[in-house]
Amino acid sequence: MIKIYNTLSRQLEEFKTIDPGKVRWYNCGPTVNGLMHLGHARSALAFDTIRRYLEYREYEVNYVMNFTDIEDRMIEVSKREKRAVLEVAEEYLRGFRRDMKSLNLKDATINPRAMLHINQVVDFIRKLEEKGFAYESKGDVYFDIKKFKDYGKLSNQKLENILENTEDAENPNKRYPADFALWKNKKPGEPYWPSPWGEGRPGWHSECVLMSSLYLGEFIDIHSGGQDLIFPHHENEIAQAESLTGKPFVNYWLHNGYVNIDQEKMSKSLGNYVNIVELLKYYSPDAVRLFVLQTHYRSPISFNEDAINQAQITSDRLFDVILLVKSYVMETEESDNIEISDIDKELMEKIKKAREDFIESMNEDFNTSNGFAVVFTFARDVNDYIRKIDEINAIVMKEIDELFDEFRSVFGLYENMDSYHSIETVEKLIKLLIEIRSEFRKEKNWKMSDKIRDDLKKTGITLEDTPKRILWKLTESKE
RNA sequence: GCGGGGUUAGCAGAGAGGUUUUAUGCAUCGGUCUGCAAAACCGAGGACCGGAGUUCGAAUCUCCGACCCCGCUCCA
Numbered sequence: 001m002i003k004i005y006n007t008l009s010r011q012l013e014e015f016k017t018i019d020p021g022k023v024r025w026y027n028c029g030p031t032v033n034g035l036m037h038l039g040h041a042r043s044a045l046a047f048d049t050i051r052r053y054l055e056y057r058e059y060e061v062n063y064v065m066n067f068t069d070i071e072d073r074m075i076e077v078s079k080r081e082k083r084a085v086l087e088v089a090e091e092y093l094r095g096f097r098r099d100m101k102s103l104n105l106k107d108a109t110i111n112p113r114a115m116l117h118i119n120q121v122v123d124f125i126r127k128l129e130e131k132g133f134a135y136e137s138k139g140d141v142y143f144d145i146k147k148f149k150d151y152g153k154l155s156n157q158k159l160e161n162i163l164e165n166t167e168d169a170e171n172p173n174k175r176y177p178a179d180f181a182l183w184k185n186k187k188p189g190e191p192y193w194p195s196p197w198g199e200g201r202p203g204w205h206s207e208c209v210l211m212s213s214l215y216l217g218e219f220i221d222i223h224s225g226g227q228d229l230i231f232p233h234h235e236n237e238i239a240q241a242e243s244l245t246g247k248p249f250v251n252y253w254l255h256n257g258y259v260n261i262d263q264e265k266m267s268k269s270l271g272n273y274v275n276i277v278e279l280l281k282y283y284s285p286d287a288v289r290l291f292v293l294q295t296h297y298r299s300p301i302s303f304n305e306d307a308i309n310q311a312q313i314t315s316d317r318l319f320d321v322i323l324l325v326k327s328y329v330m331e332t333e334e335s336d337n338i339e340i341s342d343i344d345k346e347l348m349e350k351i352k353k354a355r356e357d358f359i360e361s362m363n364e365d366f367n368t369s370n371g372f373a374v375v376f377t378f379a380r381d382v383n384d385y386i387r388k389i390d391e392i393n394a395i396v397m398k399e400i401d402e403l404f405d406e407f408r409s410v411f412g413l414y415e416n417m418d419s420y421h422s423i424e425t426v427e428k429l430i431k432l433l434i435e436i437r438s439e440f441r442k443e444k445n446w447k448m449s450d451k452i453r454d455d456l457k458k459t460g461i462t463l464e465d466t467p468k469r470i471l472w473k474l475t476e477s478k479e
Numbered sequence: 480g481c482g483g484g485g486u487u488a489g490c491a492g493a494g495a496g497g498u499u500u501u502a503u504g505c506a507u508c509g510g511u512c513u514g515c516a517a518a519a520c521c522g523a524g525g526a527c528c529g530g531a532g533u534u535c536g537a538a539u540c541u542c543c544g545a546c547c548c549c550g551c552u553c554c555a
Contacts, residue, residue, distance in 0.1 A: 010483085030555065043555035073553060155550075161481045162551065204553095226555030227483090233554095256555070257484085263547065267554055294504070295492065300485080300548070307491050310505040317504090320518080361493095369493045373503035383519050387512090446514060453516080464518050471518080 002057070005298060005365045007230060007253040008154055012365055017221050018251065023054055023061040026212040026250075028225035028233070029111070031068040032092035033077045036099040037273035038288075038303060039259050039266045043226050045289060045412075046256040046297035048105045050366045052410045057359075064215045065108040067093055070115045071204050075190055085191050089115065099276040103285050104412045110215055114207040117214070118193045121202045124210045124240075125182045125195075133243045137173040139185030139198045143205075145178050148239045154253060155231035180236050182206050205236035209249075212237075218245050224254040228267075257300045266303065274303065286319065286413050287312035293368040293411055314376075319414055321379045322404045324473050328392055329401045331427060344393045347385050351399050354378040358407065368411070375407050387466045430461055434470050437463075 002015040017023050027047050030040050051061050068074070069089035078085040093113075114121070125141055128134040133147050145151050145159070152159055162178050171177075181203040186192035192199040212220060218241070225234065234253065241249035259266040266273050279288060291311035295301045340348075354374055361370035382400055386392070408414055433452055440449040453463050457475075464471040 039555050156482055228554050231550060314504050376503055387519060
């Protein structure tokens with residue numbers, strides 16, 4: 001049974017989908033007014049991993065993530081950079097796509113863009129107006145919060161308290177200070193679209209509701225985003241959707257924690273962010289994934305150089321053993337099968353146990369920290385096995401490999417490894433060199449044997465002399 | 480002010496009343512292996528913010544205090 005923490009109820013709940021085996025999921029995507037930074041990545045990675053896990057558990061996940069490309073912040077950038085909003089959007093959208101790909105984030109089923117849905121948003125707002133939940137005022141349209149009695153249920157706020165702190169409370173166009181804008185009257189120099197209320201542009205909170213119900217239906221399983229979206233964005237989404245349908249909008253609300261740097265939230269507005277493009281110049285995507293996923297998705301992560309360096313080392317180490325297993329699976333023929341020894345049996349048990357433990361950890365609100373603990377413990381057992389067993393058992397190796405594949409599929413790690421294994425001839429050559437070197441070693445010709453080992457290392461092949469056998473693995477070329 | 484969350488070894492970070500061990504990773508120290516390496520493995524040290532309470536038993540529950548972060552304004 002999968003348990004999932006629901007922001008709405010503020011507790012763990014059993015995960016049950018509306019349609020058996022299917023998940024309808026809307027993830028609030030970024031506003032494309034800048035480069036993707038680690039904060040965005042954390043959110044994307046957290047939900048990507050949850051999605052991957054659900055798929056691993058054989059759910060069919062319909063995952064929709066929007067890009068917000070028309071909004072106050074977009075206009076700000078457009079003004080500052082003196083170019084069209086569309087141009088800004090195109091550039092950063094491309095940037096996000098590129099960075100998301102680098103981080104091996106799975107493609108969404110669809111990535112709707114707000115700007116391509118203006119007409120539908122207008123229709124949506126008109127429906128709200130027709131039903132009396134929205135009102136027009138001097139070209140603006142506002143949502144009438146008093147008409148929605150559950151307002152504040154997600155962020156656990158009382159209306160009075162929200163009121164006290166609403167910055168825009170003095171806006172004379174509003175009936176009630178906490179009402180929020182659905183449509184904004186056009187201002188000079190800003191993009192606008194026609195509407196029944198005159199030319200203008202949509203507010204921020206309608207697009208997600210509209211696109212969510214457009215692509216997934218009125219009632220969905222999961223709606224997710226950063227904790228900073230709880231209020232007002234998601235609160236406002238609930239107000240719109242539920243007042244219109246009179247039914248619940250979303251079953252499970254998921255919110256990820258922030259990335260902190262120097263004990264402060266990493267954010268665009270504070271300017272203390274680390275861009276993904278920049279980060280990936282120094283660290284592998286796998287290290288970044290591991291860094292992020294070693295922390296539970298709802299906890300804050302402390303980012304510092306030490307921590308990310310550690311993740312890089314850990315990631316490389318894990319990769320080594322996975323790669324080693326791959327090499328063995330490739331070179332061990334089924335005909336090599338020998339009897340199952342006690343050590344083999346022991347490891348088979350560990351494989352089974354590791355899989356169970358992994359699932360148990362992940363079932364508990366997607367506890368990737370514990371998930372990784374299982375992976376590392378298993379990796380240690382495998383390293384031990386390979387070096388102490390007399391004869392490598394092809395069947396055991398294959399099972400190890402399969403389990404690593406499962407882990408990798410959930411965590412999205414090391415997926416470009418095929419390139420390491422393209423040519424069988426290379427493998428034969430390596431084996432040949434190892435044999436020649438062994439001859440030299442028998443003759444105690446250390447000079448030649450070391451030369452072979454060192455030169456191989458430079459080409460990206462590392463040898464390891466263990467008592468039982470010589471291991472080789474492909475690493476990065478040092479040339 | 481209102482509403483969340485947090486404080487666990489050098490660092491990162493799980494655990495949410497109970498067996499000898501507060502997981503896991505990195506780092507440190509020692510060992511095994513090796514012709515030497517490298518890697519791997521084995522082992523060790525070291526932490527539950529402070530105080531009071533509940534309990535046979537608390538890192539975990541309650542209360543008080545300190546400090547920190549976050550939301551209530553754009554944010555993932």
